Amino acid sequence: MSYVPNTQEEQQAMLERLGLSSLEDLLTPVPAEVRLPEALDLPSALPEPDLKRLMIRMAAKNKSLDTNISFLGAGTYDRSIPSVVPHLQKRSEFVTSYTPYQPEVSQGMLQATYEFQTMVCQVTGMDIANASLYDGSTAVVEAVLMALGPGGRGEIVMSAGVDPQYRRVLQTYAFSRGFTLKEVSIENGVTSLEDLKASVNKNTAAVVIQQPNFFGCLEDMQAIEPIAHQGKTLFVSVITEPASLAALATPGMYNADIAVGEMMSFGNTMSYGGPALGFIASKQKFMRLLPGRLVGQTIEEGPSKQTGYVLTLQTREQHIRRERATSNICTNQSLLAVGATIYLAALGKQGFRELGELCLQKSHYAFRQITAIPGFTAAFNGPFFDEFVIKSPVSIQKLEQAFEQADIIGGYPLGESYAGMDDCMLFCVTETRTKEDIDTLVNVLKEVQA
Amino acid sequence: MSYVPNTQEEQQAMLERLGLSSLEDLLTPVPAEVRLPEALDLPSALPEPDLKRLMIRMAAKNKSLDTNISFLGAGTYDRSIPSVVPHLQKRSEFVTSYTPYQPEVSQGMLQATYEFQTMVCQVTGMDIANASLYDGSTAVVEAVLMALGPGGRGEIVMSAGVDPQYRRVLQTYAFSRGFTLKEVSIENGVTSLEDLKASVNKNTAAVVIQQPNFFGCLEDMQAIEPIAHQGKTLFVSVITEPASLAALATPGMYNADIAVGEMMSFGNTMSYGGPALGFIASKQKFMRLLPGRLVGQTIEEGPSKQTGYVLTLQTREQHIRRERATSNICTNQSLLAVGATIYLAALGKQGFRELGELCLQKSHYAFRQITAIPGFTAAFNGPFFDEFVIKSPVSIQKLEQAFEQADIIGGYPLGESYAGMDDCMLFCVTETRTKEDIDTLVNVLKEVQA
């Protein structure tokens, strides 16, 4: 089976036009020594209905958030997505197109991307943004590479409050690119200002701080900013929970040079963590250093001078500059950016504000209820947005068993990433959780404790 | 909450243009004596996310065929629908349009309907077909009204093998319209030819026979046809399982005058039985008697003479002829007809043939397996397509309990519609049932028996 439309007879007729007699004749350029002598060892073809049945069963082996109540965040967020978003995002003209090389027949994708760039600026308070990056972690990498400049050498100072996965990814790139990574320690859930001061020096290319940080705690970005901005150091702000931008001071407000992070939860499904939607925004002055694609507004060449949109500043890009490009990015996350654009348009100014309030209020209600259970205590006492760390009086394993029985996906066990936090769980409560959900969780915790 | 876009301020400004000061001023034509003094007594508005949650829970209270194995047919069929069908059918340009009164901007719907009319002819073997009717039962009514003619008086002879629901519906119309309905008895699962002969006389306007009939049995339409065609009687063929047209002789082949029935299962979901997709097809000579909408091909008025499609023969329709129309139909089932059209295009000549074979072979395998279980016997011994009647050695209630425990939706209990058949169940096995499904059913039956 395949999606090849032409029948054997038609293919034969086409071969005849070429003066050939079989498909095999077209393979003569492939020498025998590298030819595969037999068929690939793969499962036989399945007709669509059989395949669907198989896939539906495989999917059913996963506990989805349609039937389970989740308190898991830690960088990936379950969001309430208005029905209009997928209806529009999945229009096949968007889905089945590619990078808009021919702008005259790609105005839809180009304009949507221009709107995305604008919205990223509107929510982050930054001057400019690009068309998307793979995910939050690689967005941090790109920000760091911008700060390091063409040479690629230097030192990066990064808080241990940055998502552990992001730090691991940056470590990988540090190895291959040859820069140094210095981690700043945590004190009561936030970046130690003393340690940060001690870490920044004249070799520091960038200071990277996540807000809210991985523990859900709010960093004092206003206090960090002058430390980060010593010398020619760039201040990079990382946002993994973009809903926080609805309530918290923006990177623009606290004078970040570059803001990067993850916007997958804006209009797109979690899909086991990918495809994700990395974003990068910066001050105007870094425009020509920005990696990836940029869409710009222009006008027609002809006399009517209508407004239109094009890929622009392509001289930064790999397909023009090859080894001198600002990054190697080609395919990015356009369709997810369209999803985020429609999502933010649908929420609008008012809905977006409410999103922030809902996350804040619901998580704080959950926090109050959980910490009221004897034995369950807050690990840190600073302010948070929609995630918080709870110390459990019983083992995390026991908690997870109780959750599974109650069809709850629990929080993130911090012991996996931080030494000495084996009794800590990071709970996330977004706008999608109802009071009923939270009360269910609280009851399970009470019973586990009893 | 509502989908009204204009804000209060905008509405106020609009009122001012009208020289009015409040919305209330627009209601002055509605006298106080008929005004509703308080708000409607309905549940309060729910925001979209809360509403979805409520609806998802309500839907989850139904046992759907995604998680249950069904052997229920009896006029409504679970069909394997290629993924392309809903992707195309649900394009919003189709979904959010209405009856194509302005053909220049409605060519899509018009052409798709013209293709539907053609495909109905192709599968039924008839000359012409209309754009759709509400469902199979009302399609029978329309056929009967065609046969009765403008006066609306006369006698209709109908087999007891016609779907009991359809017969009940025709009875309703017979009352209001004033025609007589005569039922022909069943012998070994098929229409009694003797009784039929005895029933037809010079007052008979139409003979109505279902193929396969409600018991799944195949009527001998070739033998029935000369009896039905005595005098000026019209021979009306009813098809409730359209997949049968893929394998069986068509109404065109056995010289039916009108073929009517149900095509919902072609590309559309069951949706608890509606919306359905009634069809009507006939010989060419009845063209001006056909009820409902018709799309015709024509050319442009202007010099370029391009081909186009329009609603035609509208002088038969209510919005022109009012009380002298051939029927009162206005809104029909266009979007379902589009679904059926895409479905039949996707299956194509070869896939449609296979559909018939799959239903035939799978149902006969099930029939052989079930009748091999001691105590379970075939109620009739004639040929069938994909439904058959089994006499059960245990009560139908006991069967249904066993099915429910095994997440099986069993067949149709015939005792509900036919006297003396309390121990009979009508099983349906379409292309969607796998050997595994059938074997599961057989095992449950074996255990019930044991």
Added chain:
Amino acid sequence: SVESLIFEKGTPGRRAATMPSMDVPTESLESLIPASLLRKEPAPLPEVSEIEVVRHYTHLSQRNFGVDTGFYPLGSCTMKYNPKVNEDMAALPGFAHVHPLQPARTVQGAIQLIYELERYLAEISSMARVTLQPSAGAHGELTGLMLIKAYHQHQGQGERNIVLIPDNAHGTNPASSTLADYKVVEIKTDSQTGGINIEGLKAVLEAHGDHVAAIMLTNPNTLGLFDARIAEIGRMIHAVGGQLYYDGANANAVMGITRPGDMGFDVVHFNLHKTCSTPHGGGGPGAGPIGVKEHLVPFLPGPLPAKNAQGYYWEDAGPLSIGKVRANLGNFGVLVRAYTYIRFNGPDGLRHVSESAILNANYLRHELAEDYEIAYPLICQHEFVATARKQKEESGVTATDIAKRLLDFGMYAPTVYFPLIVPEAMMIEPTETETRESLDQFVSVMHQIAEEARTNPELVKTAPHTTVVGRLDQALAARKPNLRWQIGQEITH
């Protein structure tokens, strides 16, 4: 441009869909079914690949205009925005993949939804009970008339054979009456108020009162005018023993403001695709529930949803029931959308819908009055009738020409030449979901067309100019009907 037919695409042997595998032991076809009962040749369906199916129907969709594309002021059709959430709810497997004959205990959610929706519609219309069985508005009308007939017969008034219908009524009203074996007597419109001419009605009732089965009215009527004397009319009809039937096609104007039952009506139908915004689907599916007052309840088609301690179930109809009007339980998929819509809006939201629909209509009526003659220059409800009388007189530009010219500006046209009593009628219903900007844009385009009619009438008379095809030859279509493709048939590109 022309898109060829699917039948003209592909070649023998091509196919799109793959069928389920044949996983059971097979036997020869002839051993299962006598050859005489078998089809001889496969149906001559298209032979096309999946990409051809996809491009073909994608192209057809691109050749179609919907509410999602732009302004659709088709009068009396209530082309409002169709919420996407409603589509998602109807597609939930628990609603979309259930069989109508499943045992009630396996479809508790479905029956609950029907049960509750019945109650909501009864409240909105002030009726005792509602059947959700009818498939569309016209089907509801017929059902309603059957109920009235059964009622009169049961009252020993079987001789009542007349239905009174205003001259501005929807065409379905007289057609349904004929189908229910009634004789139609037309009632004139009052040229001042646009409502029923009371004197005319009186005369008819005096002449035929004891043969009147019912009057069918829509209020506001197709002129968009609310008949202020409705209570009086109701009393007149009831006085002679007739019933009042409410055509709900225009119900988008009355939600939470006034109720048919409170106006005196005995029977009402809903067009859920209009009032409750279930999409029109290019001509359907709709749904046409029928609500009735207490005295008509015994005649309703069955079964009706009911509830007891064990849960929801279907209750069979009693002995007076007219019987079923279609197989199964109604257009359930449409009902799910309507239920979602009502729950989203709530009582205040629904009233706001109607008020806003009325405001939008009056705004347009006011803004268009300078360029176009308005049939009845009064405060209208959800729609109104403008005319091209002035244009026709001055330059020969007709309502059709104006309709066609609108298409060039990316807008659908109003309903034209209806109601029949208004020459050159353009019946305009903007609905509540249009923004002020889109209304203003319509006004500005209509103004431009009025200008063109004065200065360059040919431009309007030959419109549309930007659509995929120009005006089509309707006369040819009717004279030489071509209703299906045949092998060898050619199309003109």
Added chain:
Amino acid sequence: SVESLIFEKGTPGRRAATMPSMDVPTESLESLIPASLLRKEPAPLPEVSEIEVVRHYTHLSQRNFGVDTGFYPLGSCTMKYNPKVNEDMAALPGFAHVHPLQPARTVQGAIQLIYELERYLAEISSMARVTLQPSAGAHGELTGLMLIKAYHQHQGQGERNIVLIPDNAHGTNPASSTLADYKVVEIKTDSQTGGINIEGLKAVLEAHGDHVAAIMLTNPNTLGLFDARIAEIGRMIHAVGGQLYYDGANANAVMGITRPGDMGFDVVHFNLHKTCSTPHGGGGPGAGPIGVKEHLVPFLPGPLPAKNAQGYYWEDAGPLSIGKVRANLGNFGVLVRAYTYIRFNGPDGLRHVSESAILNANYLRHELAEDYEIAYPLICQHEFVATARKQKEESGVTATDIAKRLLDFGMYAPTVYFPLIVPEAMMIEPTETETRESLDQFVSVMHQIAEEARTNPELVKTAPHTTVVGRLDQALAARKPNLRWQIGQEITH
């Protein structure tokens, strides 16, 4: 025509989405968060109603061309048909609504899919193991180069700092090399065979052999030509201690016919959005899995899927691993589509895909040769490079002009001016999913354009003429970049 920006629509106070209800007791914002940490003003997002959102993005979609719209011969991008069933499978709640950090026992189906897909890709490429982590082809390239770097370092060959890249390579190859801190040395194309110039390669290897970390090749290359001396090239590189990297962008030509591993490659990336037809989404998401030979397995990013008696689980990477290259586990939604595609096709189907892609490309190459100079008039694989050299010389009509003129006929354009070594290049990849009719139509349009270039070159030079906008001022866009909307900014209609 121009569609205004979403920011230019709506008015203050309008909104589309409704948010979940606030069903918990609330406290004042200031009591929860210090004021200094709060946003002062709401984000200045659009204020639009739902119908405006729907019409706006529906209109934008109508201003975009995709594979579902028509022929899309964009060379090296493999714009084949994207099966709808793949979309449905990726949207199943069990796949779409799972969190990447859920305990393994709650996501057994997801890990199973990844586990099996890894094995399928390993078989197709003849590699030992495959990581599905990289997000796109270029990301895969970088990952592959990191693996090579880690390997050389582990071998004590850290001084290897050169990557060899043919002059016709995809731009990502040199860009990825730079990012991995490698120096790029270009290898010339043999003007006769279109493959690697072996003498040139030899010279480079003699000069720099012990500094060569790897060579990056795609075979068939961007000229659509299979380098028949690939085994020999492999031996030459391996002889000096280098690694062979296979750029899988052109893998649609080789499935079931030949395998990178069997050709001698050590590392390969896949572009699942190309070869396995997961849709291109207007520029992404894609997925760029990396397969490696046994000796590179210890360096792969982790975790990798594994299986034991208890079920599927994630195995952490060992000490030699380069570490993660992104958060979480890869573009899972894309992987579901690729898995579905491979299972649907099976081994014979995949080979048929490649053979048919090759046939379609050769057919076009043959049919276009009369009008256009073909860069290398040899049997090609899945694509080939035609040129506008003749047209440019004769009438000044360029590859760009021809590309733009194609848009007027409802077709997308080939990739133009690439590879860089071919002047006026038009790189054409029809893919296997095009019908003969659509190929013939392309040929006929290209023939017409060639005619026009001779008889009416202005028509071609000023194309497109039928698109929503004409040629846009790219120079202005780059000179005065406008990358975002600002309040007060005006657009020109």
